[in-house]
Amino acid sequence: MTPNALNFSGGPGALPPIVLNQTRDAIAALPETGLSVLGMSHRSDWFRAILDEAERNIRQLLGLSDRYAVTFVQGGSSLLFATIPMNFATDAYAPPEYVNSGYWSSRATAEAGRVRACRIAWDGQRGGYRELPALDRLDVAADAAYLHYVTNETVEGLQFAEPSRAPSVPLIADMSSDFLSKPLAADRFAMIYAHAQKNLGPAGVTVALIDREMLARIPGDLPHILDLRTQIAHRSNYNTPPVFAIYVLTLVTRWLRDDIGGLAAMQRINETKAQRLYGTLDALRDAVAVHAALPWRSRMNAAFTFGDERLDRAFVDAAGERGIVGLEGHRSLGGLRASLYNAVTPEAVETLCETLTEFSVQRV
Structure with missing residues (x-):
């Protein structure tokens, strides 16, 4: 991709x-x-x-x-x-x-x-x-x-x-x-x-x-x-x-x-993407911290961190080698952020999740 x-x-x-x-x-x-x-x-x-x-x-x-x-x-x-x-x-x-x-x-x-x-x-x-x-x-x-x-x-x-x-x-x-x-x-x-x-x-x-x-x-x-x-x-x-x-x-x-096919179909796609990403982040357990408390997690933006600025930067670099861009967190919060807007495909989310898992195994 x-x-x-x-x-x-x-x-x-x-x-x-x-x-x-x-x-x-x-x-x-x-x-x-x-x-x-x-x-x-x-x-x-x-x-x-x-x-x-x-x-x-x-x-x-x-x-x-x-x-x-x-x-x-x-x-x-x-x-x-x-x-x-x-x-x-x-x-x-x-x-x-x-x-x-x-x-x-x-x-x-x-x-x-x-x-x-x-x-x-x-x-x-x-x-x-x-x-x-x-x-x-x-x-x-x-x-x-x-x-x-x-x-x-x-x-x-x-x-x-x-x-x-x-x-x-x-x-x-x-x-x-x-x-x-x-x-x-x-x-x-x-x-x-x-x-x-x-x-x-x-x-x-x-x-x-x-x-x-x-x-x-x-x-x-x-x-x-x-x-x-x-x-x-x-x-x-x-x-x-x-x-x-x-x-x-x-x-x-x-x-x-x-x-x-309309907004109901778009919602189903977005919920699938969010479930896949948060499922991956939660599976990494203590290696990753999601900023939002569970009941209020956004289906559009997942803010998270590996808990160390050096690791966060290293993950941005590792993701970049797979062609993934735009993961830097907002300047006011730092960390990492993956935005799952409408045009982000399930396939792209799958690539991100695979990269998260591989990085966690190798570096964390």
């Missing part, structure tokens, strides 16, 4: 081979236009059709109703960390509440706090971000503007189960690293957002699904570019959008729909 096939990076993540091939051809010339996708106008009929298809595919994959607006924005989740409270945390409501469950949720909380005072509904920092709370048991003010959480913490390898019911306040979720990895009861959320560079394509575009009832909260004095109604009203084409990233996202949604 090529390094593209053995890419376990936390982001940008692996892309399906069929999408890579289609993208390569489109960079030279789109079959529909004869022009490179990199030179296509965002005002062209071709791109309008791509935007429409991207939205249609996402709605079909999720079974998403017209209650939700679908828009494609720029700036990644990092920009939305600030614009969400600007749009929805008005003085008519109590402060928004945040679940601080890892590196990225702590970033979201800090940015929101620069806009408006926030309340921490749960904080996992003291425990080293190794476990998660039950969302339906959190003590959240009845008049809170919203409750925000990150569904999958890529750095620490933690993943929430989907809430069993809609909470009493609007629920907003950053799903950047597990969006479209499994079916989703979207109607339990007031807003879902996800940047592309995990499961959806290259960086540059962020998908936002917004309950239209939330739009009435938005104050009228926001700069137009920060007002989410602007993006919706202009159908994701207010200012020059990332045409290339949205095109690749559309190819990925076609792949999920046509080649994989």
Whole structure:
């Protein structure tokens, strides 16, 4: 297998081979236009059709109703960390509440706090971000503007189960690293957002699904570019959008729909991959430590360590000899991380597991 096939990076993540091939051809010339996708106008009929298809595919994959607006924005989740409270945390409501469950949720909380005072509904920092709370048991003010959480913490390898019911306040979720990895009861959320560079394509575009009832909260004095109604009203084409990233996202949604067979099939594949990897890590016993406590282990990102920085580096080198890339842990945590995003194949995971076992026997 090529390094593209053995890419376990936390982001940008692996892309399906069929999408890579289609993208390569489109960079030279789109079959529909004869022009490179990199030179296509965002005002062209071709791109309008791509935007429409991207939205249609996402709605079909999720079974998403017209209650939700679908828009494609720029700036990644990092920009939305600030614009969400600007749009929805008005003085008519109590402060928004945040679940601080890892590196990225702590970033979201800090940015929101620069806009408006926030309340921490749960904080996992003291425990080293190794476990998660039950969302339906959190003590959240009845008049809170919203409750925000990150569904999958890529750095620490933690993943929430989907809430069993809609909470009493609007629920907003950053799903950047597990969006479209499994079916989703979207109607339990007031807003879902996800940047592309995990499961959806290259960086540059962020998908936002917004309950239209939330739009009435938005104050009228926001700069137009920060007002989410602007993006919706202009159908994701207010200012020059990332045409290339949205095109690749559309190819990925076609792949999920046509080649994989939908999100239930994708979930089965992802669960098989995660079971194989965690089974291997657990079989190594004391040689390897998985960061996340067992009930909250992520099916998207496994963070682990051999307990010695030299051994971790040696394993990265050994894996590299097999063509495996992207195993370095996040700079804030160190250690190792294997990301099992949608395009990572079971065969690639099998190669990683064989390498882990061989390395453990030889070096640990």
